[in-house]
Amino acid sequence: MRKEIILFILFSSNLFGQNIKHDSTYHSPLGIPLKIIGNYGDLRPNHFHMGLDISTNGVEKIPIHSISDGFVSRIKISPSGYGLVLYIDHPNGITSVYAHCSEFAPEILNVFLPLQEKLQLNDINIILKPTDIPVSKGQQIALSGNSGSSSGPHLHFELRDTKTEDALNPFLNGFSLEENFHPIINSLKIYAVDEKGYQVTGKALKINVLKGSNGYYIPNNTIILPQKFVAANAYLSISCYYKDQINSSGKTISALESTCLIENDTIFHTVMDRISFDDTRYINSHVDFKEEKVSKIKFIKLFKTASNPLFIYKKGKKGLISVKGRDSIAVEIRIKDLNGNQSKLKFLVKNPYGILEENAIQYDGEKYFLPDSAYTLISEKGRIEIEKFTFYEPANKIIKWDPIEVGSSDFPIQKPIKISLNASKKFPIEKQYIKVNSEALKTERKADVLIAESKNLGRISIQIDTIKPTISTHNFKETDTAPKNKILSWKVSDGQTFISNYQLFVDDKWTPLQYDLKNKVLLFKKDKQTSGSHTLKIIIQDECGNEKIWTKKMLF
Numbered sequence: 174m175r176k177e178i179i180l181f182i183l184f185s186s187n188l189f190g191q192n193i194k195h196d197s198t199y200h201s202p203l204g205i206p207l208k209i210i211g212n213y214g215d216l217r218p219n220h221f222h223m224g225l226d227i228s229t230n231g232v233e234k235i236p237i238h239s240i241s242d243g244f245v246s247r248i249k250i251s252p253s254g255y256g257l258v259l260y261i262d263h264p265n266g267i268t269s270v271y272a273h274c275s276e277f278a279p280e281i282l283n284v285f286l287p288l289q290e291k292l293q294l295n296d297i298n299i300i301l302k303p304t305d306i307p308v309s310k311g312q313q314i315a316l317s318g319n320s321g322s323s324s325g326p327h328l329h330f331e332l333r334d335t336k337t338e339d340a341l342n343p344f345l346n347g348f349s350l351e352e353n354f355h356p357i358i359n360s361l362k363i364y365a366v367d368e369k370g371y372q373v374t375g376k377a378l379k380i381n382v383l384k385g386s387n388g389y390y391i392p393n394n395t396i397i398l399p400q401k402f403v404a405a406n407a408y409l410s411i412s413c414y415y416k417d418q419i420n421s422s423g424k425t426i427s428a429l430e431s432t433c434l435i436e437n438d439t440i441f442h443t444v445m446d447r448i449s450f451d452d453t454r455y456i457n458s459h460v461d462f463k464e465e466k467v468s469k470i471k472f473i474k475l476f477k478t479a480s481n482p483l484f485i486y487k488k489g490k491k492g493l494i495s496v497k498g499r500d501s502i503a504v505e506i507r508i509k510d511l512n513g514n515q516s517k518l519k520f521l522v523k524n525p526y527g528i529l530e531e532n533a534i535q536y537d538g539e540k541y542f543l544p545d546s547a548y549t550l551i552s553e554k555g556r557i558e559i560e561k562f563t564f565y566e567p568a569n570k571i572i573k574w575d576p577i578e579v580g581s582s583d584f585p586i587q588k589p590i591k592i593s594l595n596a597s598k599k600f601p602i603e604k605q606y607i608k609v610n611s612e613a614l615k616t617e618r619k620a621d622v623l624i625a626e627s628k629n630l631g632r633i634s635i636q637i638d639t640i641k642p643t644i645s646t647h648n649f650k651e652t653d654t655a656p657k658n659k660i661l662s663w664k665v666s667d668g669q670t671f672i673s674n675y676q677l678f679v680d681d682k683w684t685p686l687q688y689d690l691k692n693k694v695l696l697f698k699k700d701k702q703t704s705g706s707h708t709l710k711i712i713i714q715d716e717c718g719n720e721k722i723w724t725k726k727m728l729f
Contacts, residue, residue, distance in 0.1 A: 191419045192351040193227065195240070199347050200311040202271065202330050203227055204236035209350065209419070210327060212426035213342045214445035214485075216460060216471045219585065219628075220453040222427075223340035224270065224331030225348075233275045233326045235317040240269050245306035245314070248277070248285050249298045252690035255329065256321025259314055262303070262335050267346065270331035275318025276698075281306055286685070293683045295675060322691060339447050339484070344429070344511045354418040356428045356508040356516045358382045358389045361413045362461065362472050363396060363522065365403050367534045370410065370478035370491055371544075371566050372463070376402055382518060389518040398496075398524045405533045408493035409502075409522065410476035412461050417510045430509040433475040433492055435502060441475045441492030447484045454628075455483050457585040458565040466583055475506065480544055480562050498528040541567040542580065550579065555594035555622070557633075563588040580630030582610050589626035592633060596621050600637050604717045606670055608636045613670040613716060638669035638717040647694055655728040663695040663711065663723065670716035678710045679703065686711070703729050 193207035201207060211226030229235045239261050246268065247260035255272035259281070262268050277285065284306050289297055308314060319326045332341045344350055365376035378398075380391050403409060411433060416425035433441040458481045461472040476492030477483075494502060506518045536543060544566065548559040552574045559579075568584045579590065592609075596602045596618070606616040607625040610632055614625035623635060647664045649656035665672055665688075677686035677697055687696040695711065710724040 191424065193225070194349045194351060196347050196349075198265075199240040200238055202238055202240050202269070203229070203317065203328055204238065204313075205230070209426065211329075212417075213340070213344065214427040214429075214448070216427065216456060216473075219457065221340075221448050221456050221459075223448060223450070223453065224272075224329055225343055227328045227330055229317045229326050229328060231326055233316065233318045235328075236313045237271050237274065237315040237317055237328060239308045239310060239312045239314050241265070241267075241310045243269075243308055244303045245281060245301055245308060246303075247298070247300055248281070250687070251296055251298075251321060252688040253322045256323060257315070257318065257687075258321075260333075261308060261314070266335050267341070268333040268335045268338070270329075270333060271315055272329035272331070273318055273320050273323040273327065274315040275320060277315045278313055281314060289685055290683065293676075295686050295688065320687075320689065334447070337449070339449050340453075342429075342446050345446055350419065350511050352419040352510075352512060353514065354420065354510075355514045356415055356417045356510050357425065358384075358506070358508060358516055358518050359414045359416075360470075360472075361391075361411060361506070361518070362464065363398075364410045364412070365407045365534075366410045366476070366493065367407055367536075368493070369480075369544075370476055370493065371536070372410075372461075373404070373407060373534055377464075378402075389516060391518070391520050394519070395521045395523060398522065398526070400526045403496045403498075403524060403528055405528050407496075407534050409496055410474070410492055410494060411504065411506070412464075412472040412474045412476075413506055413508070413518075414470055414472050415508045415516075417508075419510075428508050429511050430507075431473065431475060432507040432509075434505040434507070435494055437503075437505070439488060440490050440494065441477075442487040442490070443475075443485045444487055445485055449482075449484065452483055454585075454587050455481055455565075457587070459483065459485075462565070462585055478544070478565065481565075494522075496524050496528070498524055498526060500524055536567045540570055542570050543567055553595075555592070557593070558591040560588050563590065577633040578631065579633060582629060582631030584630055586628060586630060589628045590630070592623075592625050592627060594623050594633075594635055596623050597635060597637075600639075604637055604639050604719075605635055606638060606716055608634050613638075615673070616716065636669065638667075638715060638719060640667075640669060641719045641721045642667040642672055642713050642715045644695075644711060644713055644721050644723045654726065659699055661697045661699065664693060665695055665713055666693055667715040667719075672713055673716045674712075674714040676712045678712075679707050681708075681710075699729055705729060 191209050208228040210228045215222035241263045243261045243263040246262040249258050257274040258272040317328045332343050332346050360381050363378050365373040382389050417428040418425050431443045464472050502522045509515045542564050544564045547561045550557040563586050571580050596605050602618050607614045607623050609627040609629050617624040644663050644665045647662040677684045706728050708726045712722050714720045
């Protein structure tokens with residue numbers, strides 16, 4: 174039996190997977206051994222990973238099962254994000270989520286398709302009643318796939334609190350991971366920060382962490398602060414670059430807990446147990462995003478800013494270290510994994526200098542966008558609104574109107590800015606859209622005003638799109654009138670904006686059509702009812718209403 178397990182791992186397309194187990198409460202969500210390729214709480218661009226990525230060994234159409242009795246509470250289809258996804262509510266107050274599916278089970282389609290056809294919507298988000306689609310523990314509900322923003326075939330699996338919809342750590346709620354390796358501590362940084370946890374520009378030290386026979390340490394076990402490093406009204410804080418190793422091949426995931434102690438007193442403690450989807454973008458405050466921009470390394474803060482609301486921070490402490498001058502501070506960092514394996518790092522921080530009052534920190538509201546302030550920027554070109562707590566840290570106040578520029582594209586923000594610009598009178602308003610940096614935005618048009626929201630700062634402009642999108646056959650030839658493929662696909666593109674609407678009519682009857690945004694491909698699945706001769710018509714439109722029609726008579 175042992176040899177069979179080893180052979181499976183060696184010939185699996187996911188060499189670095191690790192076995193996931195579940196308790197008797199739950200059934201396995203997949204019809205194959207569960208191997209992790211992405212963990213809850215992993216650090217992703219602008220968000221935490223909110224579930225487990227489970228390997229399907231590089232293939233699609235692996236059976237997906239409901240982990241427990243319940244009912245399908247929500248069905249969503251989207252070209253991006255989770256793609257084809259099912260939500261199942263369970264009696265214990267947990268909702269399980271199964272994302273990136275390739276197709277749903279027939280009993281689900283029998284309820285879902287009539288609703289979709291009635292609404293004539295390809296991108297759809299349906300909320301269901303408990304009596305619509307009840308499911309039992311272990312029942313097959315879908316097949317795995319690669320839909321949405323998936324970068325390869327796998328199952329994205331989540332557990333959520335049904336009432337709050339917060340994402341819960343599956344490894345604290347019925348699932349476990351087979352591993353016995355200790356977390357790895359690579360390096361740390363020490364900062365000067367103000368009383369709100371905002372970093373002082375230019376006041377940061379990076380220190381390599383070494384590993385010896387007795388564990389982790391830094392050179393001389395001491396950090397000596399430079400002169401004038403800490404201002405009179407400032408504090409110290411620490412961040413750490415660490416990961417949790419889960420197998421001998423070096424595969425790492427996010428660690429469960431981090432703790433910072435000063436003189437044996439806990440001043441900061443995080444547990445990756447629960448994250449609100451409203452707050453997931455606060456990952457940009459959880460890590461040192463300035464350092465990541467430069468070195469591509471994610472230093473995780475062992476402190477928090479005053480406005481960071483993440484649930485993962487425990488004991489209500491901010492992680493700020495008071496420095497009096499000419500003192501020595503004993504610091505201990507502890508990183509713990511899911512199975513209680515723990516790595517520690519102890520060292521001293523010494524400040525051999527006094528602290529000068531004239532060195533005090535003060536962020537000037539004339540020079541900086543401040544996190545706890547709201548801004549309304551107005552000119553003859555339009556209006557830009559910025560809500561309170563849009564910024565994670567004080568940011569240079571860049572405001573230009575010719576050309577329009579707000580803030581820096583390098584600086585992430587928590588809330589979208591609202592942009593309202595007066596449309597150009599030289600072109601029809603329906604052909605105009607707002608662009609931020611290189612991104613075309615979904616634009617609303619009211620009277621003579623263009624309105625959009627952006628989660629990025631930088632260069633803002635009005636652009637014109639009068640060019641039709643393109644469409645061409647993808648997995649069959651344009652001349653083929655009787656393709657044998659079960660699924661027909663078309664390649665679509667738009668050079669200026671993006672495809673915002675796509676519709677398929679078979680003999681003038683609206684028919685579901687799937688859009689794979691990452692590959693820019695439209696997909697039509699034939700069924701028994703589509704046999705015979707039919708006329709297909711596909712209509713695609715871009716953000717500015719430019720329309721392209723593809724039509725052909727075909728024999729199925």
